[in-house]
Amino acid sequence: MTRTEKTAHTADAPGPGAEGLDAHLVVDRGAFRLDVALTAAPGDVVALLGPNGAGKTTALRALAGLVPLDGGHLRLDGALLDRTPPESRPVGVVFQDYLLFPHLSALDNVAFGPRCRGAGKAEARARASELLDRMGLADHAGARPRRLSGGQAQRVALARALATRPRLLLLDEPLAALDARTRLDVRAQLRRHLAAFEAVAVLVTHDPLDAMVLADRLVVVEDGRVVQEGTPGDVARRPRTDYIAHLVGLNLYQGRADGHTVHVGAGPVITTTEDLTGPVFVAFPPGAVTLHRERPTASSARNLWRCEIAGLETHGDQIRADLTGELSLTADLTTPAAAELGLQPGVAVWATVKAAQTHAYPA
Amino acid sequence: MAGTRAGRPRRGPIRAGAGRGVPWPLLVPALLGLAFLVLPLIALLVRTPWHHLTEQLSSTEVWQALQLSLLCATAATALSLVIGVPLAWLLARVEFPGRGLVRALVTLPLVLPPVVGGVALLMALGRNGVIGQWLDSWFGITLPFTTAGVILAEAFVAMPFLVISVEGTLRAADPRYEEAATTLGASRFTAFRRVTLPLIAPGIAAGAVLAWARALGEFGATITFAGNFPGRTQTMPLAVYLALQSDPEAAIALSLVLLTVSIAVLAGLRDRWTTAS
Numbered sequence: 001m002t003r004t005e006k007t008a009h010t011a012d013a014p015g016p017g018a019e020g021l022d023a024h025l026v027v028d029r030g031a032f033r034l035d036v037a038l039t040a041a042p043g044d045v046v047a048l049l050g051p052n053g054a055g056k057t058t059a060l061r062a063l064a065g066l067v068p069l070d071g072g073h074l075r076l077d078g079a080l081l082d083r084t085p086p087e088s089r090p091v092g093v094v095f096q097d098y099l100l101f102p103h104l105s106a107l108d109n110v111a112f113g114p115r116c117r118g119a120g121k122a123e124a125r126a127r128a129s130e131l132l133d134r135m136g137l138a139d140h141a142g143a144r145p146r147r148l149s150g151g152q153a154q155r156v157a158l159a160r161a162l163a164t165r166p167r168l169l170l171l172d173e174p175l176a177a178l179d180a181r182t183r184l185d186v187r188a189q190l191r192r193h194l195a196a197f198e199a200v201a202v203l204v205t206h207d208p209l210d211a212m213v214l215a216d217r218l219v220v221v222e223d224g225r226v227v228q229e230g231t232p233g234d235v236a237r238r239p240r241t242d243y244i245a246h247l248v249g250l251n252l253y254q255g256r257a258d259g260h261t262v263h264v265g266a267g268p269v270i271t272t273t274e275d276l277t278g279p280v281f282v283a284f285p286p287g288a289v290t291l292h293r294e295r296p297t298a299s300s301a302r303n304l305w306r307c308e309i310a311g312l313e314t315h316g317d318q319i320r321a322d323l324t325g326e327l328s329l330t331a332d333l334t335t336p337a338a339a340e341l342g343l344q345p346g347v348a349v350w351a352t353v354k355a356a357q358t359h360a361y362p363a
Numbered sequence: 364m365a366g367t368r369a370g371r372p373r374r375g376p377i378r379a380g381a382g383r384g385v386p387w388p389l390l391v392p393a394l395l396g397l398a399f400l401v402l403p404l405i406a407l408l409v410r411t412p413w414h415h416l417t418e419q420l421s422s423t424e425v426w427q428a429l430q431l432s433l434l435c436a437t438a439a440t441a442l443s444l445v446i447g448v449p450l451a452w453l454l455a456r457v458e459f460p461g462r463g464l465v466r467a468l469v470t471l472p473l474v475l476p477p478v479v480g481g482v483a484l485l486m487a488l489g490r491n492g493v494i495g496q497w498l499d500s501w502f503g504i505t506l507p508f509t510t511a512g513v514i515l516a517e518a519f520v521a522m523p524f525l526v527i528s529v530e531g532t533l534r535a536a537d538p539r540y541e542e543a544a545t546t547l548g549a550s551r552f553t554a555f556r557r558v559t560l561p562l563i564a565p566g567i568a569a570g571a572v573l574a575w576a577r578a579l580g581e582f583g584a585t586i587t588f589a590g591n592f593p594g595r596t597q598t599m600p601l602a603v604y605l606a607l608q609s610d611p612e613a614a615i616a617l618s619l620v621l622l623t624v625s626i627a628v629l630a631g632l633r634d635r636w637t638t639a640s
Contacts, residue, residue, distance in 0.1 A: 064546050086545040099543040103561040112557070116548035164548055 026071030047215030092161030481587025532566025
């Protein structure tokens with residue numbers, strides 16, 4: 001509900017002087033170059049999603065001022081921050097492994113920021129204890145970080161970052177340090193806190209689920225550049241790179257459409273229901289693929305390719321088959337079906353997909 | 364690596380864990396080495412004049428020397444802390460051209476014969492020294508052959524121990540804590556004072572104890588730069604050396620006191636290490 005409102009809000013990017021974040025981050029590291037444009041309005045939660053080494057964390061560090069910009073600009077609520085040192089930026093950071101100061105209690109960790117920004121001891125502690133209260137950590141205010149559980153430490157780190165009332169909140173892989181069980185709870189809590197946060201939040205993650213649950217908008221970064229951005233639903237439905245297609249579990253092809261036919265390179269053809277012309281993407285889920293040992297004669301599927309099994313692995317309660325041949329694709333099938341077909345690596349098969357189960361969209 | 368090593372057939376009688384089968388070409392020198400380190404100390408205890416130890420130690424000169432030693436070693440350690448910890452921070456955290464050379468210069472007093480250090484201090488801070496002549500003519504400050512001179516000589520020799528120890532601790536400490544502090548609004552100095560310093564406190568303490576022990580035993584630089592005046596610059600090691608020529612029993616008694624202090628320091632260090640882990 002609020003998601004659509006927020007997205008509509010984001011559509012017109014804030015220009016100079018406007019509220020929110022307007023950044024173009026360029027960081028040159030010899031072989032690696034980060035060049036990412038990022039805009040967000042107050043209240044937005046933006047996720048930088050990408051594989052390891054894509055430059056997400058560098059982008060975050062550049063926003064925090066821990067890495068100098070080699071080009072571009074950084075404006076927050078209209079103020080230019082390019083040359084502002086980190087200690088003077090209205091930015092809060094939740095680090096990947098939290099980096100809570102081990103010699104200070106949870107309360108003093110949270111009070112650290114306000115103290116550094118000029119608040120008196122009593123005032124800083126009052127603010128810290130109010131924040132810990134809000135995080136449900138009142139009972140742990142006096143605890144040293146090493147006595148806190150992963151989930152508690154994460155909330156203390158969030159409280160510490162929020163204590164300076166930042167206009168930009170940065171979270172680096174906020175859930176990566178947690179085990180699977182706590183992750184679920186903490187993710188839900190974090191979502192609530194982020195929804196309540198009135199300024200811009202940018203989080204970095206390589207986990208598509210975290211990104212989709214926590215953020216209103218995804219910015220997919222690969223090799224230092226933005227390859228796709230949009231709402232989580234949009235990105236999941238219409239992936240534009242193999243990385244995202246793989247993350248959301250889709251077979252993805254880029255080709256040229258001519259009506260209902262899409263030519264993938266010089267070789268195979270995919271028949272779709274959409275009527276398009278020009279460069280397009282075609283995606284279909286592995287579950288839409290049916291495999292046959294003999295060339296099917298009675299199949300109503302419009303797409304038929306000759307393939308070979310390259311590999312098999314269990315995937316949940318199903319078997320996922322990697323196929324090469326006319327078209328490289330992955331197919332999901334039930335264990336009995338796989339046994340019945342006698343699937344082995346190297347076995348030749350026919351793969352069919354109904355046109356209605358493919359999805360084509362302009363590239 | 365472990366795999367290839369495990370795959371190779373075992374040769375020789377060394378077995379991990381088992382006490383048997385230690386080869387004699389290693390065992391014999393090892394025991395010799397142990398004896399070499401321990402026997403002199405035992406000899407010292409054997410020859411100690413236990414029956415009139417108290418009268419040996421109750422002379423005012425001994426007390427003067429002991430007090431002066433403790434005072435100067437502590438002052439030298441304090442001086443090393445004030446200027447050595449920031450130096451260690453600079454070496455560990457700031458990239459600057461010639462950092463390797465600076466580090467080598469800092470460690471030089473570790474390997475330099477202390478007497479040479481004493482001569483060098485005289486050349487720098489002596490009454491006619493490069494800096495000393497100005498100290499003398501402008502402020503009327505004379506350092507050689509004073510208690511302050513003892514402190515300087517000891518600090519010169521002992522500070523590298525502290526710097527090296529603290530620099531190692533700083534390198535092992537995660538610099539990202541300082542980054543976290545700066546994102547919370549701390550200046551680099553505040554981050555150092557409120558975050559880094561408490562984090563490396565155990566390393567600083569260990570370095571300070573090392574430096575203190577080294578300063579307590581300082582002989583060469585002290586006698587060269589500060590002389591050997593009872594009550595003013597005669598520390599315990601100097602008193603031991605002097606006593607050995609006239610009254611060997613007194614020398615033994617004094618040595619026993621230093622040995623006791625050393626063992627106490629070692630015990631204190633061990634205690635700190637076990638509680639720190």
